[in-house]
Amino acid sequence: MQELTIVKVGGKVVEEAENLASLLRDFSAIKGPKILVHGGGRSATAMAQRLGVETKMVEGRRITDAAMLEVVTMVYGGLVNKNIVAGLQAHQTNALGMTGADMNIIRSKRRAKGAVDYGFVGDIEAVDASGLTRLLTAGAVPVIAPLTHDGQGQMLNTNADTMASAVAAALSDQFQVMLVFCFELPGVLRDINNRDSVIDRITPEIYQALKKEGIVADGMIPKLDNSFAALEQGVAQIRITHPQGLAGGADAGTMLRLK
Numbered sequence: 741m742q743e744l745t746i747v748k749v750g751g752k753v754v755e756e757a758e759n760l761a762s763l764l765r766d767f768s769a770i771k772g773p774k775i776l777v778h779g780g781g782r783s784a785t786a787m788a789q790r791l792g793v794e795t796k797m798v799e800g801r802r803i804t805d806a807a808m809l810e811v812v813t814m815v816y817g818g819l820v821n822k823n824i825v826a827g828l829q830a831h832q833t834n835a836l837g838m839t840g841a842d843m844n845i846i847r848s849k850r851r852a853k854g855a856v857d858y859g860f861v862g863d864i865e866a867v868d869a870s871g872l873t874r875l876l877t878a879g880a881v882p883v884i885a886p887l888t889h890d891g892q893g894q895m896l897n898t899n900a901d902t903m904a905s906a907v908a909a910a911l912s913d914q915f916q917v918m919l920v921f922c923f924e925l926p927g928v929l930r931d932i933n934n935r936d937s938v939i940d941r942i943t944p945e946i947y948q949a950l951k952k953e954g955i956v957a958d959g960m961i962p963k964l965d966n967s968f969a970a971l972e973q974g975v976a977q978i979r980i981t982h983p984q985g986l987a988g989g990a991d992a993g994t995m996l997r998l999k
């Protein structure tokens with residue numbers, strides 16, 4: 741089976757010029773078919789503030805009312821996505837910027853109102869793996885923004901980690917998928933204040949213990965939940981590392997394994 745690399749890059753990395761530059765260089769150096777999924781939560785929060793739109797987050801998810809949906813559509817689908825595409829083109833990587841609505845690649849359903857009304861937030865229902873495969877075969881490098889659509893004309897805000905995991909799982913029938921989560925730290929840390937405390941390998945059993953001890957918290961919990969779900973759906977390998985870890989060989993950062 742052919743190898744496919746999917747890299748997810750978080751908001752803090754795409755916002756810092758130096759980190760972004762090294763990510764674009766190292767991502768461009770990856771051989772074979774590849775996909776980049778990006779976040780941009782921090783840029784959306786900053787732009788919302790400039791536009792006088794209030795930001796509300798619940799458990800790491802953005803409450804997306806109509807005004808915030810306008811902001812995230814502009815910021816993720818426009819500013820952040822196109823800056824990444826232009827940066828990759830400068831490295832001769834034939835990037836194609838898209839949201840889940842483009843080519844109907846990722847369809848979702850607006851999250852039902854529960855205890856919290858998240859507004860225009862989508863939960864993924866379908867990923868068109870064959871559409872993405874056609875783009876990859878044509879030599880394009882899809883750069884996917886964290887936006888999906890409901891098939892009835894409504895754009896929806898969707899967490900970028902969840903999108904990367906869903907795309908990786910969907911493409912696992914056709915490819916041996918290597919999924920890499922790039923964020924601002926060198927991996928999952930035993931001590932959040934010590935960058936040298938990277939945990940080499942996490943299994944679901946180790947994860948439960950780390951969660952109980954409070955060693956993994958916040959945004960790392962949904963990242964790991966998504967990752968173990970993706971491994972169960974056939975993704976070959978998942979790593980969590982910082983952008984420099986992309987060039988650092990297959991053992992940089994934290995490796996996730998089912999056993």
Ligand SMILES: Nc1ncnc2c1ncn2[C@@H]1O[C@H](COP(=O)(O)OP(=O)(O)O)[C@@H](O)[C@H]1O
Nearest residue numbers: 750751752923927928929955956957958959960
């Ligand atoms: N043990 C841990 N190791 C590394 N990061 C952790 C850990 N526990 C919690 N975190 C937090 O998880 C965050 C990463 O999750 P998130 O903000 O969702 O990332 P992203 O920028 O990729 O969207 C880090 O900024 C860090 O504060």
Ligand SMILES: CC(=O)N[C@@H](CCC(=O)OP(=O)(O)O)C(=O)O
Nearest residue numbers: 750751779780781801802899900
């Ligand atoms: C529904 C929801 O929360 N969507 C996220 C999408 C961006 C994202 O995931 O960005 P990071 O990877 O930088 O966190 C948000 O608007 O913050």
